[in-house]
Amino acid sequence: MKINKMIPVFLLMFFSLSLLFAQEVKMKSIFNGKNLKGWTVEPAENIWWKVEDGLLSVKNDPTKTGSTLWTKKKYKDFIVELDFLMGDGVVDSGVFLRSEKDQIQIGISGSLKRDMTASPYIPGKAYPVEAEGVPALLKNDDWNTMRIKLVDETYTVWLNGKEVMTYTSENMPEKGPVGLQLHPNNEMSIQFKNIKIGNL
Template sequence: MLRKVCFGMLLVFGVSQWGMAQEVKLKKAFNGKNFKGWVEPENNVWWTINDGVLKTKSDPEQTGSILWTDKNYNDFVVETEFLYGEGTVDTGIFLREETQQIQMGISGSLKRDMTGSPYIVGKGYPVEAEGVAEILKPNDWNTIKIKAVDNVYTVWLNGKEVVTYTSENVPEEGPIGLQLHPGRDMTASFRNIKIGEIK
């Protein structure tokens, strides 16, 4: 929430009401060279960096992996370009913890593309992102942007808003994570990852 004192009165504006999250300054969160700003998994065999691209690939045992930011965030906007690679791509972005995720790629439970839809542990997919089939470029780079303000998530795909969802039991803060789903044989790539904090 944004608070502003005017003429002795306390006015409270919702960030989303004024669209201020759209004006949040996004800062580069991935330098394209190394894992600075991220917690590289121990014995990392899943995540590689080459020419400014972060690529994830399943290991032979398909154990999966999560690449977390080394910083916790309260309210924020995260944006990244992504490219689906080989296999059945099942990835996503975790918001503050593992139970809150925006899906990218094929849902293991629904067996279809649910890009942009929230996946909440215990609830599955409570809502589905709209118009994704017409917006998503399956063989090219796409851009996803997620705004998380308190327990409200808004998602844009290639510049078009596809879903807004109000979650429950959301932690006040936590890291942001990129997922390589276990039990999959797949590759996916990310680049131009940016994060902006909403104060």
């Protein structure tokens, strides 16, 4: 009788663990550290994005033209994770989610003239919310890790392991690429590595 009573408990534990493992997201590298395979540069004539020693670097040209590096693949619900290192100048970069409409800021806001890292920027709405606790988390002279989870139209951002922002957008495309931004009319550089994505 004691064994029979233990079987349902064992099965419950087994299925709970199975469900936990099933929910783990398999992250896949989308930057090979050698070249820009799997990515598209806009404008097409790339003079900004370079790959060297496993790092993706971007820097404004003398005309201060901006650029976006897009994944060729489109994604629906996903988690994207990357490491970034602030470079020279006034860093104004970010991660685009499915289109240029929704962006997670990295660095100084051109309009607000202060750091808005991990906050969403939306044309017409500017920064509808501000990420919390960023000054204590952000490392200006070392590598930072950003993790963004997008489900339907809601995205959540973690900076260096701590959740700092959640926002629900409107009228987002159901599916689209992920982009990295080099803001125009600026003098700056930034580096990226360990760029991964997992479908949800």
